[in-house]
Amino acid sequence: MPTYLSKPGLYSLLESGFTALTDLQGELGEPQWTVPTCLPGWNVRDAVAHVAATEAMLAGDPAPEADVSHLDHMKNPIAVNNEIWVESLRSLTTDALQEYFRDVTTRRLAALEVMTQEEFDAPSWTPAGPDETYGRFMRIRHYDTFMHEHDIRAALGLPDRSPEPEVASSLDEVATGLGYIVGRRAAMPDGSRVRIELTGPAARTFLVAVDGRAAVVEELDGPPTVDLTLSSMLFLRLTGGRRDGVERADEVVMGGDGDLARRLVENLAFTI
Numbered sequence: 001m002p003t004y005l006s007k008p009g010l011y012s013l014l015e016s017g018f019t020a021l022t023d024l025q026g027e028l029g030e031p032q033w034t035v036p037t038c039l040p041g042w043n044v045r046d047a048v049a050h051v052a053a054t055e056a057m058l059a060g061d062p063a064p065e066a067d068v069s070h071l072d073h074m075k076n077p078i079a080v081n082n083e084i085w086v087e088s089l090r091s092l093t094t095d096a097l098q099e100y101f102r103d104v105t106t107r108r109l110a111a112l113e114v115m116t117q118e119e120f121d122a123p124s125w126t127p128a129g130p131d132e133t134y135g136r137f138m139r140i141r142h143y144d145t146f147m148h149e150h151d152i153r154a155a156l157g158l159p160d161r162s163p164e165p166e167v168a169s170s171l172d173e174v175a176t177g178l179g180y181i182v183g184r185r186a187a188m189p190d191g192s193r194v195r196i197e198l199t200g201p202a203a204r205t206f207l208v209a210v211d212g213r214a215a216v217v218e219e220l221d222g223p224p225t226v227d228l229t230l231s232s233m234l235f236l237r238l239t240g241g242r243r244d245g246v247e248r249a250d251e252v253v254m255g256g257d258g259d260l261a262r263r264l265v266e267n268l269a270f271t272i
Contacts, residue, residue, distance in 0.1 A: 003176075005135035007120040011112050013169050014138060017145040018105040020161055021051060024149060025098050028156075033094050037155040038243035044155060045097060046086050047148045052101040053085030054144070055108045064088035112138070128176065142166070143173040147240050150233075154244040160233050167232050168202035174239045175216065177270045178206055181239065183214025186267040188226070188260060195224035200231040226264055227255035241269030 025048060033045040042050070057063070064085060089097060120135040127140055146166055153160060182188050194208040209217045230238075230252040237245025238252075254261035 002121075002123070002131065002133045003136040003139075004121050004133060005139055007112075007115060007117045007135065010120070010135055010138045010142065011109070013142045013166060014112065014145070015109055016163065016166060017142050017149065018109065021048070021145060021149050021152075022098075022102060022105070024152060024158075025101065028094075030094065032156055035155050037151045039151055041083075042086070042151075044152050045094060046090075047151050048101060049086045049089040049092075049097060050082060051145050051148050052097070052104045053082070053089060054141070055104045057085065058141075059104060059107050059111065061104075139169060139173055143170045146170050147236065147242075150237070151242065154237075154242065162201040162233055164201045167236070170236055171198070171202055171204065171232060174236065174270075175206065177239070178208055178216050179214040181268055181270050182208045182264065183210055185270060186260075186264040188214065188264065192225040192260065193220045193222055194226045194264065195220065195228070196235070197227070197229040198232040198235055199229065200233060202232050204232075223256075225256050226261045228261060228264065229253040229255075235268075238265070238268040240271055 028044070034043050036043050037047050039047065063081075065088070089100070092100060115134075120133065120138070122134050124132055124134040124137050126132040126137040128136065147170070150160060152158075182192075182194050188194060188208075188210050190210055190212065192210040192214075194206075194210075194214075196206040196208075198204050198206070207217050207220050208214050209220060234245060234248055234251060238249070249265055252265050254265065
């Protein structure tokens with residue numbers, strides 16, 4: 001079923017995300033741009049380039065040409081396309097990359113500002129599937145921007161930036177994959193009941209029941225088979241498959257069946 005989202009709300013989230021990443025770039029010294037992130041083959045400047053490149057693509061800029069045959073970590077055509085864009089921007093100086101980022105995100109925000117709610121509700125292809133809305137695509141864009149900002153922060157040992165509206169929207173996006181995470185990735189057995197308690201910004205509780213297939217539910221019909229408690233920001237890192245999240249997995253408080261709880265924690269990743 002298509003996801004309908006508020007255009008003003010998504011515009012505000014994207015504006016905040018782009019502004020935060022622009023400000024963060026302005027704080028970096030030259031050596032910090034080449035620090036590796038948790039993402040295969042990408043350093044800090046590559047993460048910035050990726051966000052800018054995706055927005056350039058959405059702005060209708062012509063696709064670049066670049067040789068990525070030397071890379072072997074891409075798992076699908078989207079990843080290959082991402083690498084082509086990033087590779088094409090590696091010749092830019094950091095100053096030029098920052099200018100490119102500001103130009104592209106300014107153009108994108110201007111285009112989004114004049115869109116109507118009806119245009120946001122219109123059918124659209126998205127990375128999550130073809131039968132969605134343009135608004136859902138923009139929520140995914142905010143989620144991606146927010147995650148890459150924190151890839152940079154994690155790489156440089158900087159504190160999280162965790163305003164509640166941005167964390168909440170990112171969690172809403174992850175929540176769409178909870179059935180897949182619990183039922184497929186972690187393969188929780190039939191009859192399992194899962195409770196995931198998130199603390200900190202945008203605190204909430206996710207409940208998942210496995211009855212033939214796993215699905216998010218309003219309440220459980222019995223005690224949880226698996227009970228996890230962790231911060232919302234750590235949950236985003238773990239579900240995003242980020243290495244820094246995996247390294248902090250011991251911060252998750254596990255209850256219920258210990259073996260199943262550990263299996264779930266080790267298989268929370270559904271995107272990277």
